[in-house]
Amino acid sequence: MHPTSIATADGITKVLAVIGGKWRINIIWCIGRKGSIRYNELKRQVTGISNTVLTRSLEDLASHQLIERIDYHESPPRVEYRLSVDGLSLFPLIEQLDCWGTATCAKNDANEQY
Amino acid sequence: MHPTSIATADGITKVLAVIGGKWRINIIWCIGRKGSIRYNELKRQVTGISNTVLTRSLEDLASHQLIERIDYHESPPRVEYRLSVDGLSLFPLIEQLDCWGTATCAKNDANEQY
DNA sequence: CAGTATCCGTTACGATACTG
């Protein structure tokens, strides 16, 4: 096994390593929905996230090859984030999860009306 | 809004509340694959998980209506876990995530062979 | 067998202030 691979566990393990955090899925979701997005707009969309956490999450997602960071080297700085090929292939699954969550929420809310 | 609902954020938030933990997805996956499963077998399948964490996860998943706990009230105790209706509807999405993870792993491993 | 109880360590998360 080569050094950079994560001991090739099963697919779930790989997925968890990527989207396991508290904000990761949300971030991918936001980037995917916008196509490309800048740091501060992303921060506004992902309500409640702090600078530190957002930065770390973006670094982590980039290192896992799920997003791409495009630095235009301008002043004032302009940096855009977008989904990589892998990220794009993951995105529809996240959309499905969102649908499931919404549907389940709605159903449970309805049932709780006693 | 009624007290028991989780402030109806978006679907992603609901999903994260459910599968956000380190083992949750794995547990659902194992239960779903077996149909129904007992505590100790589950513990064997989910390699590395401790009693405390497994128990907490199961309680949590049950409280989120994703799994059902069936206690046969025998001695020695026999308890089975299986997916609820909600859990069953989530299961295929987890399978897809697993596929994605496996495919992505394989692809990246191949690329890294330099 | 199916858990509890206890206690501890790590890590992720977070607020705030500051920088190129």
Place this chain on the structure above:
DNA sequence: CAGTATCGTAACGGATACTG
């Protein structure tokens, strides 16, 4: 604008021993 640096906290995860 797009972050870094620093410090603090809380939640999660985990090992071990014990119980009905």
